[in-house]
Amino acid sequence: MTQLSLPVEDLVSFHNLPEKARDKKKKLKSEPKPEGKAKKKDKGKAAVQDGETQRQRGKENNMPVAEEREIKSDKRKEKKKKDSKKKKEKNSSEHYEIQQQDPQTSSVIVKLEPDEDGDFAPAKKQSKGKKRARQGEAGELSKSKKVKLEEDADGVETETKPQKKKKIKKEEGNKKPKKEEGAIKAKKKTQEEKEAAAALKLKKKEEEEQMRWRWWEEEKYEDGIKWKFLEHEGPVFAPPYEPLPDSVKFYYDGKPLPLSLQAEEVASFFAKMLDHEYTTKEIFRNNYFMDWRKEMTLEERMVITDLAKCDFTEMFTYYKGKMEEKKNKSKEDKLKIKEENEKLLQEYGYCSMDHHRERIGNFKIEPPALFRGRGDHPKQGMLKKRILPEDIIINCSKDSKIPEPPPGHKWKEVRHDNTVTWLASWTENVQGSVKYIMLNANSKLKGEKDWEKYEVARKLKHHVVTIRKTYRENFKSKEMKVRQRAVALYFIDKLALRAGNEKEEGETADTVGCCSLRVEHIKLYPELDGDKYVVEFDFLGKDSIRYYNKVPVEKQVFKNLQLFMENKQEGDDLFDRLSTPLLNKHLQSLMEGLTAKVFRTYNASITLQQQLQELTDPEESMPSKILSYNRANRAVAILCNHQRAPPKTFDQSMANLKSKIDAKKEQILLAKKELKEAKKEAKEKESEKLNKVVESKKRGVQRAEEQLMRMEVQATDREENKQIALSTSKLNYLDPRISVAWCKKWTVGLEKIYNKTYRDKFAWAVDMTETDFIF
DNA sequence: TACTCAACTTAGAAACCACGTC
DNA sequence: GACGTGGTTTCTAAGTTGAGTA
Known part of the structure; x- marks a missing residue:
């Protein structure tokens, strides 16, 4: 996978940046830590020693969300009425407030x-x-x-490309009036067709608008309840494996070797990726080979002992050809496929939630494949096994029509839990995590959460001055834990860093966020390029995306960082007395609903x-x-x-x-x-x-x-x-x-x-x- | 309180598709 | 009509958070 390395600091000159210097510490990490946060357990002890801050829930904004929303909604409606009245009065003589800007x-x-x-x-x-x-x-x-574009009554640019084309063609037409009649007729026809299509589109749009569930005008359910009725058809399973034709062969050590169906299927996963960088990576290859061998028969396992001797090229060419074939299908065939997909979507892609038709986000079960962990993920290349109905937990309401499992199969479980939003779930075999089938982003459940998220971020606006004042005071706290918390919060606020949870070593790629920063991720410069107290960040964040930034910080922050790094070496945690639960607990005491990630939303929006x-x-x-x-x-x-x-x-x-x-x-x-x-x-x-x-x-x-x-x-x-x-x-x-x-x-x-x-x-x-x- | 895990959001890559150009 | 391009949609990995449990 391509590892990105664009520094935040300077987008233009990123090519000139120093090479990332990591890849070291892993062995250091396993060595004992000096004090405090040796690993998860020690951190907890530190917290006990330091004593806990009292929770002080904010006394303002105590109005229940639903109530608040109702009042707001009423106000909005009233305002809307007034505004539309005003608009009518003003008619088209709309004018705009022009702001002085530099x-x-x-x-x-x-x-x-x-x-x-x-x-x-x-x-x-x-x-x-x-x-x-x-x-x-x-x-x-x-x-x-300055360009003056044609504007309609609302001032919106209206000269679309097709229109322009039309205009040009019209001009050309005037120049050459002797066009063939047939051609003109054909043009007229396509024009009519276009207009009809546009009208149809508009009609569809209007219908969609009418169908839209205006949930934001309704009252929210009491805490924890996500729905009262949920009915769906269950997930769509990956199509079965299609064996290779006899003419396409796998070669081992230069000789054709027929594979059992199961081994062939797993070989096909690798063959399909042959032109991908993944298949050149050692971890990927090793993991793949280990898992592939598990799928082989005893005989196959005896013969196939070295991945380097495996030749998948014929299989690769075959799958490439298939892709080409698909691409080159006739218009009719493509239309047929499109219709079939649409049918599938209509049948399985929607559910009924509280008797409203809601689109499901991912109604298809992930097909078997090779795990594509990002960055240096230690499990990349492992086999993601085929998911069967027996692995699936269905969630729906008791009084709904329970989805039928495919013939000859049964569900792992059917439950009726209306405190969660998912429709089906299963546990995947690579990381042991639970995967879910949930609603689309435009659904009520997602939208409601989204709205709430932005409201919390807006609330932070009223607290942020106090919070900043508090963490600045804490820069000089006698308690190391408090100082570390203050500096971490300063970074989260100033640089929009993620919280940075602890991660299980060896289970995922080595990436960090704020709280999990290690000594080797920052460099301190008392002076750099004319700036004082500069911190240079260089680490891999979520998705193994590099974060590189040089930031001048406050003197006290700089001094604290020097202190936090004293007697530590590469691999040691920078904030050894801090964890995300501790930080979030503190944030909760400053403002109800406040967590580390709210700062990202707040700072992004503002x-x-x-x-x-x-x-x-x-x-x-x-x-x-x-x-x-x-x-x-x-x-x-x-x-x-x-x-x-x-x-x-x-x-x-x-x-x-x-x-x-x-x-x-x-x-x-x-x-x-x-x-x-x-x-x-x-x-x-x-x-x-x-x-x-x-x-x-x-x-x-x-x-x-x-x-x-x-x-x-x-x-x-x-x-x-x-x-x-x-x-x-x-x-x-x-x-x-x-x-x-x-x-x-x-x-x-x-x-x-x-x-x-x-x-x-x-x-x-x-x-x-x-x-x-x-x- | 420490720890685990379920539930959910956030994330970039890849596949898909519509549209413009030749 | 073929092809290239770029926007959109889908896919699924990788985070954060909070609740449950010992």
Whole structure:
């Protein structure tokens, strides 16, 4: 697997960064620890010695959620009525509040709003660098190349690509009026077809909207109850293994070797992955071979003793061919497959929850395969066994129609537990963890939780000043435990680090979060590049994604870190007196419902809100506004360290886009020259006809410039997004109401920033948010 | 209180699909 | 119509949290 290594600190110069220096410590880890948190048990002892802080539940915001929500809902409805009345009165004379903004600050800033001490201003180096970089980019673009796009009554850009095409074609048509009648008819027909399809789509959309369960207008169930009625058809099992044709052979030591069905199936899993990096990794190969041998007959096991002597290429070619075949199927065949899938989805992909039809997220059982653990996962390559009905626990209501197991099979258990959200579960064999079949993200259960999550994060806004003050005071606590807790919390807050649970050694990849940071993950510099008290972080976080960042910290934090590292060596825990349960317990005492991960949500959302405010220029064109949104989104993605592998085709597609831009520039130059000549000629001859030609050429130049501007914006956006994944923050950390309010305020079509999945997931926010929403 | 585990959220990769271009 | 590209959807691994248990 590709290991990403994009430093948070500087996206531009990441190629120049020092090589990651880890891979050492494992042997050190097993050595005894100096004191305190030798391993899990010792930590607990430390907690006892230190004594516990009294739980002080916050006295504010004690209103039950349901009650609060009801009041809010009523208020919203009332407000909505008023607003719509106002809107009608105002009719189309909508105007917008224009805010004074400094475009110089429209940079990708990796941090938060200033707190009471102004401490949380972005690290100088970071913001300065970014600002400089940005001034030469779309900052200038948006200023110098204003584009006037056609806007509809709501001010939304309406000139879609097909429409533009139509327009161009129309112009061409005028130039060449002698088109063949048949061709015109055909065009008309396709046009009609298109219109019909669009109408159908619209109708479907309206129907969907009508069908939507507006759960957010209903009262929530009492604590713990997730549903009162649940009925479903059970999961869909993986199709049975299809044996290889006789012509496709497996070779061992250069000779064909027929395999038993079971061994052949497991061999096929490896063969299918032959072009994947996984199959070159030693751990993967070893684990695979060990598990494969377990599936072999005694005879096979006697013969096949070395994976290096196994030749799967014929099998690999066969499966590749199958894939090709599938790709090259006729339109009819593809349609047939699509219909079959749709049928399956309609039958098994939905459940009835409290008599509302809800989409299931993952109704198909994971097929048998090789385990693809990320990073240096010690279990990668192990066989994930086929799941049978006998492994499945079904959860549904007593009074529902119990799903039928496949013929000849029975369920492991059928239970009726309405305090959980899952419909079916099984225990997988590689890690022994439980897997679930749950509802889709747009369901009531998921949506309700999501809404709650953002409400907790908003609540933190009112407590954060006190919390920051408290942890700063604790930097000087006499208790080591308290000091460590304070510094860890400072990092979680300032850098949006994850909590960092303890992990079983050797069971998973060696990744860490804040509380599980080890000595080798940070370096301290009393002074670095003109900054004082710099901490350099370098560790693998969730999914083995590298976190690399150099951050100037407060003097007391720096001194504490020096203290925490005293007499410790690589492999030792930095926060040896701290664990996530201890930290979360403390957070609960500061604010009800507060846990470490709430800081990530809070800081992500507040950053988006601030960045949108800073970056949005009321005067700029629609594409530039969208670029600003993406940049705000990007600032959050950088904060949360959401990375992705650059798309395989990135360089090529970028080069294509650049050559298109060059071509467009040429075209503009030529068009301008022609315009100049036409103007001259029209002036000389004073002809009405020539004046019209001038006007037409003017429009041509303008159109080409608009196209160029759009391409340039696209190129900037794409370049900046090369290694950053925007979707994760958009989907999980950004309060959707901020985005919806922004769209409404600047009359940007919501579909420009949210695709259908997002709009469905955030239907509750779309429905309830007004322009004045503040996180 | 320590520990385990179920239940749920968060995450990136891969597969899929629609659309534009030639 | 083939092909390439990029957005969307699906898949499932990898986290966090809280409840139960000894």
